[in-house]
Amino acid sequence: MTIPFIPSQGVPVTVPSLASSLSESVTAVVDRLGMADLAPQIRRSEHADFQADGALAAARRLRRNPREVAAELVAGLPDDGLVARAGVAGPGFVNIDLTDRALLAQLAGRMGDDRLGVGTPEAGVTTVIDYSQPNIAKEMHVGHLRSTIIGDALVRILEHLGGTVVRRNHIGDWGTQFGMLIQYQVEHPDPSLSGDGGTMGRLATLYRRARAEFDADPAFAERARRRVVALQAGDPGTVAAWRDIVAESTRYFTDVYERLGVRLTDADVVGESAYNAALPEVADELERRAVAVTSDGALCVFFDDLRGPDGEPTPLIVRKRDGGFGYAATDLAALRQRVVELHADRLLYVVDARQALHFRMVFDTARRAGWLPSAVSAVHVAFGTVLGPDGRPFKTRAGDTVRLVDLLTEAVDHAREVVAARNPGLTGAALDERARQVGIGAVKYADLATNRARDYTYEPRRMLALAGNTGVYLQYAHARVRSILARADGADVTVDPTAALEPAERALILDLDAFADTLAEVVAASEPHRLCGYLYRLAQTFTAFYEHCPVLRATGSSRGNRLALCRLTGDTLRTGLHLLGISAPNHL
C-alpha cells in the first residue's frame, strides 16, 4: 500500500482554524512543561468547545497522576483571549471553552477572506488524476458514475487548495474489439445503423451485433482478427474507420459529462492508443533492467509474495506470447509519461476496487524500473462495485445494464415534478434548469456521500431521494441563507466582537471553522465523503441556528453578527457544494 502524499508542511493557512490555534497554544504549554511527548489531540467535544486528549497517555509515561498532569496543562494555558475557561474532567480529560470574542474574531476573519480562510497547501504540487475511463462503443453505465464523480470532486478540491491538476480520461480506445467492429461495419453497411452522430444508439447496436457474429461465426472472427492486424499496421482505410468510431463515442461521452456538470473535456481524453508507440520501449527497458523476464514466451514481471491458486507465481504480463501488448504495458507507459514528462508529484487512479492487484503490480514494477521515485506517490483510489438488485455485480456484457443517461434522465424528471409542485410559478427553461440542478445534485450526492470502498446496491429510489441526508438538504439550507441575505438587502453585516453569543451561534461558528481542516482530510485520504459529512453537519447546525435565532428581527449588534453568520454559512455551503460538483442555486 502506498502512503498518500502529504503536502509540504509549514505553508501558512490564510486564517488558521481555532482548533489549530488552540493546538499550538497547548503544544507550547506542553513543551514548556517538558512533556513534549504528550502530543495532545485537539478535537471537538460535547462537553466543551474542544477537548485536549493525551494527558492520560502521557501520565503513564511520566509515571504521574493523570489528573495532575492535566491540571498543569490547564494552569499553563496562556491568558491570550482565546481560552475562556479550561478544566479537568473525569480521569484526566481537559475541557476547553473559547471566548465569544475569539469566536467572533474568527468569524470576521474568515468572512473577510474570499477564500473563507482556506489556504493553498497544494501549491506547487502536481497531481495527475485518472478517472472516468469509459469504453469506446459501449454505453456509460452506473459504474462509470462513481469514477467520474469522485474524480471530479477530487480535481475540484485539489485545485481549490492551489494544486496543479492534470486530468486524464484513459478511455478504452484500442484493442481487439475494434477489429470486430470495423469488420462488421465493412460487411454490413446497414443504413438503419447510421445514426445522427450524436448518440450512442448506433455504436451500441453495432457492438452488440458484431459481438454476436464474432461469437457465432469462426470465419468472421478470423476476418476480425485480420482487421486488427490491419489496424495495428496502419492500414489507412481501417485507421480512418477506427478514428470515426472513436470520435463518435467521444462526442457521446462529452455529452454525458456536460449533462453531469463534470469538467472533463475532449482535451482530457488520452486513451490507451496514445501509448502504442511507447510500448516496445517500455518492454525493452524492463527487460534490460532485469525487472521483467521471459516466461512461456511472454514478457513477465514476478513478485515475491504473489502466487496463484496453483502455487505458481503470478506475473504482470507486459508482452504477450504473440508479441502483442496488454493493458499492463499501456498503464506502465502512461505512468512513466506522467512522471517523466508531466512531472507529477502524485498519481491518482480512480478505478474499481477489483483492479487492486493490478495496480499493486504496476506500481511495484514502476518502482523497480525507476520510473516512480519515492518522492512521487501513486494511489489507487479504489471504489466498491455497483451491485444489481440481486446483490450480484453488474455485468457489462450481459445486457440489462442500466444506462447512465437513463438514470440521469429519471433523476431530472423526478426532480422536475417535485420542484414544480413546490414552485407553481416556475416554468419553462427556469424549471428545467432548477430540475437539472436538483436532480443531478441528488445523484451525485448519493454516490459521493458514502465511503468509496464499500460496494453498494444500485437503488434508484435512494439516488433520487429528495428528503433527509441528500444533496437537496444542503441546497435547501443554502437557499434559506440566501433568502435571508436577500431580504436584508445589503444591510450592515459588520461583526461586533463584543457581543454575547447564543449556543446555536457558537456551534455554527465552530462548525464553519472546520472547513479548511476538512478539505485537508479529504485530500489526505482521497475521500470526498468526508466533505459530504461535514456539509451535512454544517447544514444541520445552521438549521438549528435558523430555528432558534431570528436574524432579520434581531436588534442591536446581534443582527449584524447573525447576518455575518448567514453570509459565511452561505458561502461555505456554496463553496463546499461546488467542490463536490453540485450546484447551489439561490432559490429552490
Add this chain to the structure above:
RNA sequence: GCGCCCGUAGCUCAGCGGAUAGAGCAGGGGACUUCUAAUCCCAAGGCCGCAGGUUCGAAUCCUGCCGGGCGCGCCA
C-alpha cells in the same frame, strides 16, 4: 490455497484510540398568521459479526475465527 475489501438500529450508512455509539429512510406522536415545513421537535429502535489480546480507555489498533464480495498467466 493466498491476497484485497466489507460486516454498526428493520433498511441505507456515518463515526476508525477517548466520556452516554450517531444520522437518514421506514413505522408511531406532534409543530406552518413567524427570515422557504424539501424543515423541525418528541418517543421508539444496538451483545458495533464472534473470540482472544494490547491499553487507564477499543466500534476504532493487533491476532484468530465466522459470514459476504472481489481478485490471483497471456481480456481490459
